[in-house]
Amino acid sequence: MSDVNEQKFQGYSDNHYQHGMHGLAWISLWLIVGLGVAAGVFGFIYGSMS
Template sequence: MSDVNTEQFPGFAENHYQHGMHSLAWVSLWLIVGLGVACGVFGFFWGLTQ
């Protein structure tokens, strides 16, 4: 039983790390997308007012 637990723990730690990196990647992706859309909308209206 101890061998099963020691084999599962590194896998769990790796999955937890991968989950954190996956969440960080999605947050950064949507942050970049949101900033791009905001800049695009701002540039569009700024261009209209010129």
């Protein structure tokens, strides 16, 4: 029975790790998108002024 419990815990551990990585991936994705949009807006305004 201990093998079954270890397998369940291992599965839970993997899912928790994957969930954390998924959240981190979304944060990095939106950070990159946000910085890209901000740089594009800044470049557009900077280019329009000169």
